[in-house]
Amino acid sequence: MAMKYVDEFRDPDKARTLVAEIRGLIPRIPRAGERPLQIMEVCGGHTHAIFRYGIQQMLPEEVEFVHGPGCPVCVLPMGRVDDCVAIAERPEVIFTTFGDAMRVPGSQKSLLKAKAEGADVRMVYSPLDALAIARKNPGREVVFFGLGFETTMPSTAMTLIQARRAGQTNFSLFCNHITIIPTIRAILDSADLQLDGFIGPGHVSMVIGTRAYDFIARDYHKPITVAGFEPLDVLHSLWMVLRQLAEGRCEVENQYGRIVPEAGNARALAAVDEVYELRPFFEWRGLGSIDHSGVRIRDAYAAFDAERKFSVPNVVVADPKACQCGEVLKGVIKPHECKVFGTACTPEMPLGSLMVSSEGACAAYYSYGRRERVPA
């Protein structure tokens, strides 16, 4: 079945051309000693694409992708999963969630385990599906697990706007949305990182626009190219970042113009602003607390806030000791260098959240890259 601008961006001839172009740029880029150029792809969707299409293996060894924290499931702290389970286990609750959050381990259990033990946990494709479940079950409390960066935020916001308009009192949202800009800033401020540039998140940017990244070029003097998710998009964007480095430029460039307008989506941003406000701080798995990196539901929508409707334990739980998700997230170690990678921690029995989602660096490494990367 034809899909607009999918096959066109998977053309192997064009990929070969881009790889040749990238090779050609390398000698023109000043480097500190033998250290490879490190380009961070912020978004987990890009991490997935890089592994799925074997993009790293196509590249000269002087260029390396560093996998960023842009997988919302992967950075969810254990305590929040425990809160989900506590809500889901209430007898009156139907707990609805995106599929990829089902297997994230909490300190005691995942949502999947809670479901197996009898909690009414249902996977949905859209928050609107959760709202429809609330309409059909007036005697139950339906909670949706709101998760994701700015890509997903407008959808949950609009769902709450519709719920309020319809007077749907048995529907609420457990809000765990996070914002991209403070996250990138925290990465840039972290001392143990030596990044040369960024592949910017494509679908976050279709909401927030590209100007939001100006500070990366202006204040931190790093190039960034907002990228699409097909293999040619990723290669093309990498080439654009390297070309900036070769020419001594630091700018915000947009490779994904077919989807990302410079100004973002004003209607989507208005919905987000109507429903959400910044939290003073939000706790991330592996990265610790980042100021203003999460949002909560505004008072006007308090009746739809699961955190106010149900008392949640809200306990901060430390990550398992053996798990090195934090170091992988910051790019300090590679997934296979983690002590428990592929042994105590596998996609079937994940210990750390990076092994859970297909967008997590460890799961991607395990599924696609393991044979090439791990000596027998």
Added chain:
Amino acid sequence: MCLGIPGRIVEVTDPETMTAMVEVGGVRRPTNICFIVADDTPPSAYLGEWVLVHVGFAMSLIDAAEAERTLAMLTELGEIQAEIDAMQQSNEANFSLRGTDHGHEVCR
């Protein structure tokens, strides 16, 4: 989580809630189009448009002109690369034929 999928608006089912049928890879699914419909335009004006769908919402109109521009740029890059390859091969040939005095400057 942040992945989206291109689909085409084939029917506006409820203009009130901005619900439309969007065909994605041959499958039709109700999709909310409120984020892509401009204030002064009826939803029906978007029939046939390609959109990027994410968790039940159309999040962006796919800009065909921009897509073509990107593809054209990549094609051009390929042509330039082919040109450079040809040039290099020709240079190598010329180097080996140095003695026969095809005296033009080669740029390497």
